[in-house]
Amino acid sequence: MTKPIDSVAIVGGGFSGAMLAARLAERGTASTLINRTADFGLGVAYSTPFDGHLLNVRSGRMSAIADRPDDFVVWLKATHPALADPDGFAPRRIYGLYVQARLAAVEAAHPDLIRRLVGQVIAVETAGVRLGDGSLIPARAVVLATGNPAPRTAGSGSSRRILSDPWAPAALERIDVDDDVIIVGTGLTMVDMLLMLEGRGWHGRAMALSRRGLMPRAHGERPDPPLQPTRTLLTAPLSERLKAARALARDHGWRELMEGLRPITADLWVLADVATRRRIVRHLRPFWDVHRHRLATVIGQAMERMRSEGRLSLFTGRVHAITADDQGVRLEWRHRRGEAAPLSASWLIDCTGPGHAADADPLTAPLIASGRARLDPLRLGLDLDPLGRVLDREGQPDPSLFVLGPPARAAFWETIAVPDIRKRIDQVTGALISQSLIG
Template sequence: MTLVQPGDHVAIVGGGFSGTLLAINLVRHDGPRATLIERRPAQVARGVAYSAAHDEHLLNVRAGNMSALPDDPDHFVRWLERERLGDRATFVPRKTYGRYLRAMLEEAAAAHPERLTLVTGEVCALDCDSRGFALTLAEGGRVEADVAVLALGNLPPHSPPGLDPATLPEDCYRADPWSGDIAEGLSDDDEVVLVGTGLTAIDAALLLESAGFRGRILALSRRGLVPRRHADGAPRPGLSERPAATLSALVRAVRDRTEAIGWRAAVDELRPVTQMMWGSADATTRARFLRHLRPYWDVHRHRLAPAVAGRIHALVEAGRLRFAAGKLVAAEADGTHALLHWRARGGEAVTTTRAARIVNCTGPQGDLLRSREPLIRQLLAAGMIRPDALRIGLDVDRQSRVVAADGGISDRLYCIGPMTRGELWEVVAVPDIRQQNWTLARRLANAQWVGGEGL
C-alpha cells in the first residue's frame, strides 16, 4: 500500500454531496491539500438533490440522523436549532440541508485557504503517469494532483424502453425531472405522464402541484410500486447480528420480524448490516436481488416524510394523480401532444394515453457503457475504469479504490458516492455516504493508523 505524503495534493472531481464531504473531512483530519472541482457553481456542496429541490421537497430522514459528520451525530441538529429551522424530529426541506452543506464547505475553505481550493470547471480528461494525475478542464485549465477521487454522483436516467424522444414533439418530453419547467405551458385540461413511480415521480408530482397545474397526472412503472410513508415515531435500533445470507432466508426473516414489530422496524433493523450482507453475497445472489427484490426494497427502505405522503394521498383522493403498473409499448406524436401506448401489468389490452407532457422519472442509472459524459468515456477508453459486474456503477474495492480494465488497483485513484453501489449497495443515502467519505479521508490523511483502523 502506498501512503499519501503530507505534501501531496488530492483532486476531487465533483463538488456535490460526496465530494464536498471528502474535502471537509480532509481538512478536519489534517489530510493533504485538496482541490474540489465542480462544473455547476449552483451545485457546489448541494449536488442535484439539494440544489434543484423546491420548498415542498423534504428530506426522507429526520434531522436527527442527517449530520454530515459520523463522529459528530448532532452536528446538523445544532446548526438547525441555531438557525431556528427545526429540531431533530423535523423532516426539513432539502434546500435547507443544501444550505447546511454549503455553510460547512465555506467555513472550511475560509479557515484553511491554503489546504482547500474550489475550482469551477468541467473535467473532460484525466491522465496519469508515474508522477501523478493531470486533469484537463473543458474550459482550458489544468489541475495536477498526486491522488484523484471521482465523486461523480448519479448518472442521469436513460430514455425509457418503448419511448424515443426524437419522435415526440419538441416541448412534450422532459428528460430532466429536476428542471423547474415541467409545468410550463400546461393547461388544466392536460394530462401529464410520469414514467416511474418512485421518489423521483413523487418529487415531480409535488412540483407540478406547486406550479399550479390542476390537470391529471399518471405515474406509470412496471410494478406500480409507490414509496411507503414514514411512521410518526422514532426509528428502532438495528439488529445485533446479521441475518442468514440467502435471499429466501432473508425474506423469511423480514416477514417474521414484520409480524412481530411491523414492516418499518423490520426493514430499519437491516441498516447496520446491509453493506456486510451485500459484500458477502456472490454475483448470482446480487443479480437475483436486483431482478426480483430491488423494487420492493426501494419503496420500503426509502420512505416518504409524513407531510409528503399526506399531500400525495390528497392528490390521489382528488382524482388528480393515479399510479399504474404497466409497460410502455410505444409512443408517437399527436400534434403538440404524444400518444402513449401501454399495457397494464398482467393484461393483454393496450391502453392509449394522450399526454401533453412526459417526464422521465425512472431515476438515476449507473451503466457506464451507456454514459455520454466525456470524462467517463475517456476513462473507459484509457482502461482506467470499468463497470462493476452488475453494471450499476463503477468497479471499486472495499476501500473505494478504482479497479482498472485489467483488474489492477491503484492507491492513487478512488471513487466515492452512489457510483460505488456495485460494491457497497447501500451508498445512496446520507448515513452511508458520510461514513464512506469519513473513512477515505482518514485513509488519505493516514489517520487510520492513529485510530487503529488500519492495523
C-alpha cells in the same frame, strides 16, 4: 508546510464532493473541488428552491459529520430554530444551506486547503484531470463524486412534450395548471415532480407507469425502534431470508425491520456473492427501494390525497413506445397480460431515476476502454474495492482513483443517503491520507 493545493482532485461539488473536501482539509490534506456550476455543496438534491421538497431522513440523522451526529440539528437551532426538531423533516433547500455553511467554515478554519474550481472535467488522466478548456489540474489522486445523472428512459428530448430531465432548469414551467401528464417511474422523483407541480397551482391528473407500480412508503409519525436482525435474516440463503423478513415484518412491523437492517445493508451487500446480488437486483430491488427510501410523513399523506382525489393513478407495466406531436404525448405500454390501452396526456415526464451507465459516460467510458477501470459483474457501475478504489481490467485497485457517492452503488448498494455517504467519506479520507503517508 501544507501539501500542494492540487494534491487531490475531487470531480463533483455536490454533497459527497464538498464534504469530502471539508473532511480532508480538517485532516490537513489539500484538494481541488471541481464543479460544473458555482453552487458548491448542493448537487441535484439540495439545489431545489421549493420548500415543499423535504428531506427523506429525519433531521437528527442528517449530520454531515460522522463523529458529530447532532451537527445539523445544532446548526438548525442557531439558524432556523423553528425547524430544529430532530425527529422532523427539514426542507432540502435548508439542508443545502447547511452543507454550504459547513464547507465555508472549514475553508475559513483551514485556509488554502480547499480550492474551488468551476469547470467541466472531460477526462481523467494519470497526472490529474483535464478540463473542457484544455487545462490540466494536477493531482496525486482523483475522486469521482459526480452524483446522479439524468434519467435515460424517455430519450434525449426529441419532442418538447417529453421532459427527459425533470431537474433541468424551468423544466416544469411549460406545464399549464390543468394539463394532464404521463409519468414514467413511480419513485421519489415522481413524488418530487408532483409536489412541485402542485406548488405551482397545478390541478391536472397524473398517470404514472412503472414495472411494479409501486410508490415509496412513508415514515411513521415518530421514529421507529430498530428490530435486531435474526441470524437467519443475515446468513441464510436469499429465499429463506425473504421468508424470515416477511415474518418479522408481520409480527413486529416493516418499519422496525428496515430500521434494523439500515446500518448493515452495505456490509451485507459487500459479503453477498454475484449470484445473490443478481437475484436481489432482478427480483427484490423495487420492493426494497420503496420500503427503504421512504417519504416524510406529510409527503406520504399528500400522495395518498392525490390518489383518493383521482388525480394520481398508478399503472403496472413496461413502456412499449412513446410518440409525441405538438398537441401531446401517447404512451403505448404492456402489462403482464399483454397489450394495454394507450395513455395520452399533454406531457410526459421521465422520472425513472438516475441513468447510471458507466460504459456510456464520457468521463468513465474511456477509463473502461483503456483497461484502467472495469464494470462490476452486474454492470451497475464501476467495479471498486472495499475502500472505493477503482479496479482495473485485471482486478487490481488503482491507488489514485476513487469513486464516492451514488456512482459507487455497484460496490456498496446503499450509497445515496447522507448517513451512508458520510461513513464512506471517512473511509475514503483515511485511505487518501494513508496512501499519502506511504507515498
